Amino acid sequence: MGADPSVATLTGLLAERARRSPDREFLRFGDESWTFAEIDAWTSRLAHRLIEVDGVQPGDRVAIMLPNIVHWPVVWLSALKAGAVAVPVNSSYKRADLTFLLRDSGARVVFTDHERAGLLKEVADTETDLADLRVVDVAADGSAPFPATAPAVRPTAGTLANLQYTSGTTGFPKACMLTHDYWVRLGWTCAAVTGLGSDDVLLTAQPFSYMDPQWNTALALTIGAPLVVLPRFSASGFFADVRRHRATFFYVLGSMPTLLFKQPPHPDDLDNRLRLVLCSGVPVGIHAQLEERWGAPWREIYGMTETGVDLFASVDDADSVGSGSLGFPVPTKRVRVVDPQGVDLPEGEPGELIVSGRPMMLGYWNRPEDTARVLRDGWLHTGDVVVRRPDGGIQLVGRIKDMVRRGGENIASAEVEAALERDGEVVAAAVVAEPDETFGEEVKAFVQLAAGVPADRTTAARLVDRAGRQLARFKVPRYVEFVTDFPRTPSERVSKLALKARAAAEPGVTFDLGDRRGSAGAPAASSAGVLDVDVVRGVAVLTLRRPEKLNAMDVATRRRLAYLIRKFGSGENVRGIVLTGEGRAFSAGEDLQAPPTSYEEMREAFETFHDITRAVVETRVPVIAAVNGLAVGGASEITLCCDARIGSPAAEYYQPENGRGITISNASSLLLARIVRNHAMRMVLGSPRIGAEEALRIGLLDEIVAPGELVDRAVDLVVEWTPDNNTTALHLALLRPRLDEIEQAFAREDAAARETWESGVFRAGVEGFWTAKGTGK
Structure with missing residues (x-):
């Protein structure tokens, strides 16, 4: 890999690609595509407009509230060329969330489309502290008259590039301060550990306001390969798009692998050019079948908005398939597994994963207390509970904040969810803590069923019985509530905060199955x-x-x-x-x-x-x-x-x-x-x-x-x-x-x-x- 990336900034990477391979395809949205040279010229013109028309100065925040269209990465790279800080905004935000983010970030300009412009103008008109917010419709971004050469502003590796807001699954989101070095080093590290190159075709389907399309963009700039961006993730049509675009690489996370696996097998499943799939949280029980069905290695990669990439299961590590291993630290990172006092734990003992090295955020914007709580003595505390495996690899147990504490036992929601989702009758599951007078908390599962499966007590009992064969008795759900869908974060994770709020406002039928596992009701x-x-x-x-x-x-x-x-x-x-x-x-x-x-x-x-x-x-x-x-x-x-x-x-x-x-x-x-x-x-x-x-x-x-x-x-x-x-x-x-x-x-x-x-x-x-x-x- 070398000691450091050869180019220090994202804008420098784009300029280098435009110089060395101007006519190579860079971005593909639907049936349209743009070369490195075209994007370099467009972003230079738009950067001039930001400086000369909107008065943007280095360090000013420029928000982007757009769906997956080419203007999203164009505005991002343009803002960076102007020395500004990009603020990605979830394009589905309503007024309360939008107002919070704009106010918290201090954005001066926001780029959007016609569909969302009305909401943004309403917010700017009614919130006095946002009265100076400039709203720009990308359909007429006004960049055409400006020069296609980059402005004189020269960001460095340490220049702030993004205020990247976390998904906010446990409350109001926090903005991670991410530099040019963060993005360049993330693309550089991923390129090195995966072996991807200029002959590959990258594909992403997540919203661009989330991390994944952005680090995919940094990866594309690093290796000089095209990035295909789908409008949204659709399990039923995803692999047709993979074939159509001749993609060789994509990344999925959350429930996406399960949803893809549960699509009916297709004769063309193996008709693809895939070389590698990266995933976070692939279900252990279907890992090998995912590889067999689509004929490519699926490998775990672990990271956070705060840390970029930390762990990776090598393409050559076939033993990791179905093991639950997250892999080993990438060359630029060190990891430890510690108890609440920060003492290193031995192999097999669950503890918190902490990480040091680069890439790494500078801290949380406007939140010094949160920064101090998470970043201590050069180590970032992830909040994830893991164990170190006998081979030295790391295996995820669950989130510290996503545990059910039943009696004296700590139950990782992720483990119970995985057991339920292995069932062919289940599309997806989410496990939460239900208050209980005897045990303090009990295990409740929200379950989305496959088509045609009846949402009745018999089904609930059958699912719990089958999950119980894989789990310790105390981990088996006592309560089951069937849902038709889940509220999700931009990263396709279930928003449990929103799920519990919805269940409280519109309670469904909950089946109490305590007698099936001995926690309530005596046997016959x-x-x-x-x-x-x-x-x-x-x-x-x-x-x-x-x-x-x-x-x-x-x-x-x-x-x-x-x-x-x-x-x-x-x-x-x-x-x-x-x-x-x-x-x-x-x-x-x-x-x-x-x-x-x-x-x-x-x-x-x-x-x-x-x-x-x-x-x-x-x-x-x-x-x-x-x-x-x-x-x-x-x-x-x-x-x-x-x-x-x-x-x-x-x-x-x-x-x-x-x-x-x-x-x-x-x-x-x-x-x-x-x-x-x-x-x-x-x-x-x-x-x-x-x-x-x-x-x-x-x-x-x-x-x-x-x-x-x-x-x-x-x-x-x-x-x-x-x-x-x-x-x-x-x-x-x-x-x-x-x-x-x-x-x-x-x-x-x-x-x-x-x-x-x-x-x-x-x-x-x-x-x-x-x-x-x-x-x-």
Whole structure:
């Protein structure tokens, strides 16, 4: 790349291109195009007009309120040639937003078209502090009589070029102060990391008032390639335009990749010249299919208005496809992942992404406090929560301000949205926090459905169930509201501020699905008879009462157990929980008298075991397993996530899965090794019966007490661990395994379970078990 760009300003880049390749195409709007020389001459004439007619001096602000027409980049480059500062204005702004932006920026001149001129004149006439605002209609910009050579004004790399207002998703927008160096360095960096050159054809469909067409313009000037600008983004017609213009490169963000993917496949999908697609936030689940369908690499690029470009997944990095990786820092940037105190975090720990290097904004216009809050000691705090991957790359978790805080858990809205949007019945989704008396906030999803899908409770439940297979239980939406569209920012992101305001003003039908994930409403009563609840000295004692079946648990019982653990786990009504069984068995785990008959049933069986582990780990109170006898399979695994295990002399652990074609399923691949270390391999592969004394020796049990004292001792332990004014909940959270580690174990175990099902090993193992039982073996 070299140390610095060879040309320091955007206007210098344009002059250089006009000199070296005057007749090469630069800008294409619809069926019309303009060369570098034509745009250079036009912008010089208009810059003279700004200086001589409008009295624009260096540093004055010139606003641009136009749709995607060629006059937009022409006015931008003309203002820069006059030494002015461009102020892009969203062409759809109404009076309040427009007044704020014009007043905040102090614009002296605004260029617009006939459709918007009336609104601008009305604002200028009624707002006394905007009375001197000059409104210029680009249809007659008055540039023709002026010379086609640039004015004598000579901006430098540090000259302010733009007041670029952010999208304003969380309040009034702030203007980032961007210099010529910012734009030149952004185009220079993107050219270097992508390998694009003069033979490429760039294409953009976002509004020009937003960043993307502007940095695409800087890229086109850097590499000497044409830029095609579409009037707007249309998912249905986008790839027809890509083919028609023979585009080799484009950039999409937000919901755009999902909307493109959900268009019906077309025989001409592969009939294109694409070499590279850059995207921000491509859904992990469809990333590989996007590449396959259109025959070009789709790679992540990360940046902000404040920082330009920071991270990039290399074209050669095929391993990034579908991984969720944002890539690695570009050569001009350094990145860190830090906690709220600014301390660097290790690999895998979520924290805020902070960035240093160039390009970088100077700060926020008229907002020194906001600048000081975001720019600290040379590092810009992005507000994005990320983790550093094992390969050193960066993976996005979500926005600090776009999180749902449910109980003690932080839920990234982006993760839940991605899970919902992978569903073929969903066009787009937006997740917000809904106030909740119990948990503080609950997860609410606004969902836009595909054509023909009914917007009813059945659909809502189906979508939540499918999303729940990809998410931790506490992340699954409780509320679903269907919408026909979303209010969006100019960058095609959903404006959640506007969405919530619209929902408050015009509330739709919201489906409460809390009973489908255990947060409200008990499971079917059919399981109540085999799982009793007693409260002893302020401790909830949950007892499996199916002794004739060794307390084996069917799906309904496991759901009820997870529900009760969550019900009592908040600590509002009891100080702890004890799990035990009646008769000679703690539990025989899965009820093999009613084994799954399909993969879906097996997946549900695994998930209900998983959910008990989640429920235990999420509690704010101690959970003690009182192991009164035989603990087999999944029941043995359930005890592993408890905070202590107390057994009677009859306690016996048995993990027979390996000989039955079943896999361990309740995060044992993590929890068992955590407790018994190298004994885990022998327990699972050899399936020995481990009695109470050996269980105590290797760590499966913490104590052995007389049978009649078992539950009382477990209750005593809960009381001992929960004194008045305690910090028990905080210590439990610190000492227990992390839920994300448990979820990773679930994913590994689910993959193994699928393999046993698809290979037939599972079915053969269960049939072999019953054959052996029938012959007395």
